[in-house]
Amino acid sequence: MRYSRHILLPLLVASLVGVASLSACSDDDGPANNAPVEDPEAAEARRAVLSSLGDDVILATYAEFEQKTDTLASAADAYAGSQSDADRQAVQDAWREAMNTWQRAEMFQIGPAGPMGAVVGGEDLRDQIYSWPIVNPCRVDQELVEQNYTDAESFASEPVNVRGLDAMEYLLFVEGTENACAPNSSINTDGSWEALSADDITSRRAAYAQTLAANLAERAGELRQMWAADGGNFLGEFSTAGADSETYATSQEALNAVSDAMFYLDKETKDMKLAQPTGLIDCVEDVCPEERESLWADHSLANVRNNLVGFQQLLTGNEDVDGSTGINTLLRDMGAGDLADDLNARIDAAIAAVDAVDGTMAEALQNDPQSVIDVYDATKSVTDIFKSQFFDVLDLEVPKRGEGDND
Incomplete structure (x- = not known):
């Protein structure tokens, strides 16, 4: 689902007018104030x-x-x-x-x-x-x-x-x-x-x-x-x-x-913790279980699940704290409530995909690798919308490690 940029127009116009007005002001005795204005x-x-x-x-x-x-x-x-x-x-x-x-x-x-x-x-x-x-x-x-x-x-x-x-x-x-x-x-x-x-x-x-x-x-x-x-x-x-x-x-x-910190879900969780062990990238075999994050405790799936939970908390706030808010509040304020809901639904689906895997990641890669690929696909669904509509609506800067990333 794409979200029209027209929802940002009123806020952007107001912001630009404010910036232009304030930038034009300066002390008669000194140079214009070049500090960032919001x-x-x-x-x-x-x-x-x-x-x-x-x-x-x-x-x-x-x-x-x-x-x-x-x-x-x-x-x-x-x-x-x-x-x-x-x-x-x-x-x-x-x-x-x-x-x-x-x-x-x-x-x-x-x-x-x-x-x-x-x-x-x-x-x-x-x-x-x-x-x-x-x-x-x-x-x-x-x-x-x-x-x-x-x-x-x-x-x-x-x-x-x-x-x-x-x-x-x-x-x-x-x-x-x-x-x-x-x-x-x-x-x-x-x-x-x-x-x-x-x-x-x-x-x-x-x-x-x-x-x-x-x-x-x-x-x-x-x-x-x-x-x-x-x-x-x-x-x-x-x-x-x-x-x-x-x-x-x-x-x-x-x-x-x-948002830079949230890119962990894309680079480390999706690519390194899921795509490599499942053989989707950087693997010459059908699967590469030796690329799992947790080789001795076999805690890899729990790690992925908790990454998703941490990512979601940055969007929604802490559900155990009354009045806690997250970035979704900003999305709703900007008229992008549907995007906030879509992101939450995709994260919930990714967590459900982790929970649906039978056994440890090592066991699943041997017996049912598709179940781990399903976790990858669901996580990619989250990061796809995160790297596009989410960044567009909030006017965020893509970190250097995310530049040129089209997957």
Whole structure:
């Protein structure tokens, strides 16, 4: 369904008149004011949505994640002390719970979570927490041999691919006593891995996971504090974009930051998490299950589902918070309520497609790959309308990584 641009004409005319009038004004004693000028009512509407998203969705998710990582750290402590099957199951369950929350937060790479230099206000905290697709289980096994993780403070500065939720997944879910390195890797050629007994490997994996869980809890707390009003107050910078914010010169700039983050659903979720494993792109076989996001916990479908939920929350707000609003409010204000409804319906259909898959992604790729392709198709239906009508109506800028993307 296409949506006519004529619904924007009244607002655009008013905005342009306002910009022209204000731009023509200048101090007699100085040059014209070149600061960006926005329609006041439109800017205030955007700030109201940004404030709700920042507080009710983003900060609320970070607070939830902090709680989940505290639980994960406690479970990891118990498992490191006992190495019992029951405690291993408990820490695996705690990891799944933390990952469910983080996969929603993957959609919120705005400000401190985003990559430094690429995102305004970025502090690289996302990669400190979850560095996928930069995952290297061989490096984790090398660290297991070296035992650098025993010094938790110094280990916090190790490369991101030996820390975070991704490294922890390997440590908690991998089976057996083999390592993930090539035969010519030093831990295999010098006999250091072979010297480890099965009990050594189990105890070291548990101790390593304990260090990672504690570090995760610290990073989660740091991220929440950076957004909190009583901490770094990035929430204030985000909510006052174009007014008192020193980070965002206009409210439209902050809204663009949100839409940039939402492109994760197109590039990472649709293309990397779904198209590659199903063999639709970058795969020489019928399917490529080794390209799944979650190879050891087989949490891939849950990750996709939570990506969709996080994406939807940016549109609708937090349904658990009275009065919470999202970007759909702006669409409705601009006469594009049908587009908002269409987007919601397509997201619901994509979530339903995930729920319809029988078993894990690995099992489905073997037994019924079409069911995973159905998830891809439903997700593509969301991103198709997101990258076209959604961007057109809200006059958003396509991020560089989305330029020239016609799929």
